[in-house]
Amino acid sequence: MKQEVYLAGISESDQTRDVKKKIARLFDTAGLAACFAKKDLVAVKIHFGEKGNEGHIDAGLAKVVSDKVRAVGAKPFFTDTNTLYSGQRANTHDHLMMAAQHGFSLQKLGAPVVIADGLKGQNQVSVPIEGGKHFKVVRIAADFLVVDAMIALTHVTGHIAAGYAGAIKNVGMGCAARAGKLAQHSDILPEILEEKCTGCGTCAEWCPEHAIVVEGGKARVDESLCIACGECLAVCPSGAVKHTWGNKSTVLNERMAEHAWGAINRKTDKCAYVNFIIDFTAECDCMGKKQDPLIPDIGILASRDIVAVDHATIDIINRHAGRDIFRELTPHLDYMSQLTHAASLGLGTLDYELISL
Ligand code: SF4
Numbered sequence: 001m002k003q004e005v006y007l008a009g010i011s012e013s014d015q016t017r018d019v020k021k022k023i024a025r026l027f028d029t030a031g032l033a034a035c036f037a038k039k040d041l042v043a044v045k046i047h048f049g050e051k052g053n054e055g056h057i058d059a060g061l062a063k064v065v066s067d068k069v070r071a072v073g074a075k076p077f078f079t080d081t082n083t084l085y086s087g088q089r090a091n092t093h094d095h096l097m098m099a100a101q102h103g104f105s106l107q108k109l110g111a112p113v114v115i116a117d118g119l120k121g122q123n124q125v126s127v128p129i130e131g132g133k134h135f136k137v138v139r140i141a142a143d144f145l146v147v148d149a150m151i152a153l154t155h156v157t158g159h160i161a162a163g164y165a166g167a168i169k170n171v172g173m174g175c176a177a178r179a180g181k182l183a184q185h186s187d188i189l190p191e192i193l194e195e196k197c198t199g200c201g202t203c204a205e206w207c208p209e210h211a212i213v214v215e216g217g218k219a220r221v222d223e224s225l226c227i228a229c230g231e232c233l234a235v236c237p238s239g240a241v242k243h244t245w246g247n248k249s250t251v252l253n254e255r256m257a258e259h260a261w262g263a264i265n266r267k268t269d270k271c272a273y274v275n276f277i278i279d280f281t282a283e284c285d286c287m288g289k290k291q292d293p294l295i296p297d298i299g300i301l302a303s304r305d306i307v308a309v310d311h312a313t314i315d316i317i318n319r320h321a322g323r324d325i326f327r328e329l330t331p332h333l334d335y336m337s338q339l340t341h342a343a344s345l346g347l348g349t350l351d352y353e354l355i356s357l
């Protein structure tokens, strides 16, 4: 059965207040209020943006959604998990400070901000997974298992390791505890191509785990420290870093889908998804730098089906770009595998009906 996906298109002439009105209308038209009951504790899952990132969802736009959830009588709070890498969001103290700097504070939002996996990312629950291809158990941040409902607000981007970052990644990677993130990333390690390496040190400067040293004019990766985040691949100016994705890109995407299952399968009827195709960039908001958008802003999508909303998002972006922009960015990655695996796990359907407001 086709699932409904709603699109609120935006144009260059839209002011922020126009976009806010469109988000409110999108929430109503898509019937998202039906996911929430009075007094429900509702996780508004979002990425607050790494230090220096400017593409993350604007706090003022996100507030429109939490205000709508509150209007139902529910209790929304903004949330994410601590990162695997040691940036500005690796523990709850730093994470909350970073979120506040980007406008996500109780004072500005009228809703609290909660980091879902504890002060040092230690609070997790092991969730047995039915039909998992890669895991029998996935490790999810504890608070996502006790919330009554969730609405995932996703800034859609390309992705260096997955090929596409949308709602499934926001939930699959973003609701995973640190152990769950590590389990998804493991075994995709970088290799330095010595013939191309100039010894410039850029990768060592950016590596969040200090896993790279430059010795004798060549970079070297300490695999015992590497968390396979892919940042060295993204920043090397000489194309000297190679990740042997091969089939492993499918593995990462399927692992992400299995963690998404662990986070939401017990409450799929209590979950909603809002995808922002605004400031569409090649890499995700974990990149602590300004990135130029690759296409003009398109709009915001909403659905109660996590697979349908991502499929519609991909189709719309590629249609506007006039090409498969995800494959162009990362030709070696099979980005659709995260959607097909999520569908096979019963999280949603690839069949959607697009309804434009
Ligand atoms: S950024 Fe690239 S060229 Fe520079 S040291 Fe690292 S691997 Fe070598």
Ligand code: SF4
Binding pocket: 190, 206, 207, 208, 209, 210, 211, 212, 221, 225, 226, 227, 228, 229, 230, 231, 232, 233
């Ligand atoms: S993938 Fe590269 S940047 Fe990331 S931890 Fe490993 S060596 Fe460092």
